Amino acid sequence: MGIVLWHVTMSLDGFIAGPGDDMDWIFEYAGPSAVVDEVIRTTGAIVAGRHTYDVGRRDAGKASGAPYGGAWSGPIFVLTHRPQVGEEDPAITFVSGDIEGVVANAMAAADGKNVEVFGADVAHQALERGLVDEILVHIAPLLLGDGVRLFGRPGAARINLEPIAVTRAEKVTDLRYRVVR
């Protein structure tokens, strides 16, 4: 069975999107990366939030419109109470309910590969329920100063991590951690 991985790119100051959900800066730093290639190869299913889905739709046709710019394909579960009418991509399923059940279903669909969680809200829910095994963070070399934060809410419980690997691809630093439960 695979693991549950939160895979995310952030600015050094901890933003995963700029103001207005801007994702374009991420692609300024995109380049050949053995770490990303490995993620694409080992991911069997994705669980995404509705917001991530909406930003992807908005950016359709841009590199940020599809997971890994289209380099990955597989089942995508979008957690929402408002399924998008007219979505024609058969890979996309709208789901609702408990994050635990959603991740379990995604794990079954991943067929032995990993499940990736996409988007701050879904990742936080999964983390707080102890469902995330590893976090892979690409740190892009900039301070955004404003936008969507990686993590955080008042009163959040501290989560300990165990470093697995530090690598660097061009100007981006890749940090991989195991979540300590």
Added chain:
Amino acid sequence: MGIVLWHVTMSLDGFIAGPGDDMDWIFEYAGPSAVVDEVIRTTGAIVAGRHTYDVGRRDAGKASGAPYGGAWSGPIFVLTHRPQVGEEDPAITFVSGDIEGVVANAMAAADGKNVEVFGADVAHQALERGLVDEILVHIAPLLLGDGVRLFGRPGAARINLEPIAVTRAEKVTDLRYRVVR
């Protein structure tokens, strides 16, 4: 002449202090570090915010009470309009006015070594005025989820960075960047 360095430890999710300005978690990860030793050796003066000073006073006697747990000594300029009455440490000078002048004075006092900026407020002021040459961030392996953020305010301008070095000491990852002006 030295450089102006912002030296800071943060959680992976971008907090430099926990709720209630808790700094104790930082010392859970403290250990031998060639990178920190080099900073101690090359720093000639520190510019700190009043808040950082207050937290240091609160934590007096603890490892977080003095810069580098007492392993460094030299002039410390505390930027404030409210000088602390009864401060007896001759190394501490309370200053006010423009951050540019304060950093210039600290640079003169550093006598060829580097000036370090300490504390989110002072670091942000210095960064936004283009006074910071390099940023050294130690990433501790945890998600704090709540507390004081490394950086960020609505409408902040993006700041580009150039990676200089990535190193690792025990569980902490050290990222050093040059600020692109």
